[in-house]
Amino acid sequence: MKNESYTTEEISQILKVSKLTVYDLIKKGELKSYRVGRQMRVDASDLENYKRKAKGLPPHEEQLHSISNDLAATLKQDPTLNNAxxxxxxxxxxxxxxxxxxxxxxxxxxxxxxxxxxxxxxxxxxxxxxxxxxxxxxxxxxxxxxxxxxxxxxxxxxxxxxxxxxxxxxxxxxxxxxxxxxxxxxxxxxxxxxxxxxxxxxxxxxxxxxxxxxxxxxxxxxxxxxxxxxxxxxxxxxxxxxxxxxxxxxxxxxxxxxxxxxxxxxxxxxxxxxxxxxxxxxxxxxxxxxxxxxxxxxxxxxxxxxxxxxxxxxxxxx
Structure with missing residues (x-):
């Protein structure tokens, strides 16, 4: 599952919500995404963490470690990037x-x-x-x-x-x-x-x-x-x-x-x-x-x- 990703349409089917709701989650930063050409994609790990958060559960331990390291590295390269x-x-x-x-x-x-x-x-x-x-x-x-x-x-x-x-x-x-x-x-x-x-x-x-x-x-x-x-x-x-x-x-x-x-x-x-x-x-x-x-x-x-x-x-x- 680590390298798997989904389109917004697939996410809407998985969560049983409209594509517009998926875009809204992405827009609000509640669901992490990235662009491939004209298409938005969401990693399986990010979808799983969104679902865990919605259930009131913490992210997976390894994901917390990854997020911490990625954020530190990004801010070190360019501190202004926290304004996404x-x-x-x-x-x-x-x-x-x-x-x-x-x-x-x-x-x-x-x-x-x-x-x-x-x-x-x-x-x-x-x-x-x-x-x-x-x-x-x-x-x-x-x-x-x-x-x-x-x-x-x-x-x-x-x-x-x-x-x-x-x-x-x-x-x-x-x-x-x-x-x-x-x-x-x-x-x-x-x-x-x-x-x-x-x-x-x-x-x-x-x-x-x-x-x-x-x-x-x-x-x-x-x-x-x-x-x-x-x-x-x-x-x-x-x-x-x-x-x-x-x-x-x-x-x-x-x-x-x-x-x-x-x-x-x-x-x-x-x-x-x-x-x-x-x-x-x-x-x-x-x-x-x-x-x-x-x-x-x-x-x-x-x-x-x-x-x-x-x-x-x-x-x-x-």
Missing amino acids: PRSIIISGQDMCLDILGKQIEKRSNLYRPLRSYVGSLDSLFSMYKGEADIVSTHLIDGDTAEYNIPYIRKILVSHHFIVLNLISRLAGFYVKKGNPYNIRTWEDLKNNQKLKFVNREKGSGARILVDEMLRVHNIEESEINGYLQEENSHLGVAGMVAKGDVDLAVGIEKAAQIAGIDFVPLVKERYDIVILKTEHNKELIELVTEILQSHKFKEELLALGYDVTQTGNILYEQ
Whole structure:
């Protein structure tokens, strides 16, 4: 067991908790971890000591000796290292968040970015509960066609926060090559039971888009053949269309390009990030704002096909 290690997903299965809870334990320093590329890993011995501590038991004697020696050696080399980098959880699914995390790590030794790949609504709830530091959101309000701000204000009602634009991107229908059913608008879904649909998971921005548009266009869920069938990523639903398992799905343009299927644009959605305005986050906000507004960061996003017209703009503060 000495040389064995686990991923955060394996830890969540062992402890029977969510991956977000595992990230929170790591963030609070209760569970020791280290990074291998983009992946966080936890040694079996550190997991065992966490479990012993949770049960009110002391660490194994040999581990206590190892910890003491390692700490002494580390502080001897550099006494300032007892101020370890702050782990920050970046929540959301788009790859541009991975780029942001790399830029944060490159520009500052104050932070250690960790990624949580959950949808927009769940990300906001995580921030409300203190379980995420930077969250992304692309949630449309069907009545006003406004993105994100209405949801953020309601969920983070007791917090002060700042909203910055990360990117803009097209969202629409995924259809088979040639669009054989000629699907162009939401109205084309009405009473069309021959169309097989696959939905996104509850809490995702794409699911909110579907639900809001069905509501606005007075389309019942029961009219959509496959409404209750769910996949948890843009590539997941795009892949099902590509394989012919379904005829229709909703997602972003980039996944359609990767899957080699046709895309019917419906809306340009604003993909924003939110950070709580606290004294603890003051330097983090300054750093993230600087990165988003930098020419180099925008160039990297442009090369991937993102719209950076508003990138770095402060859209709302409370």
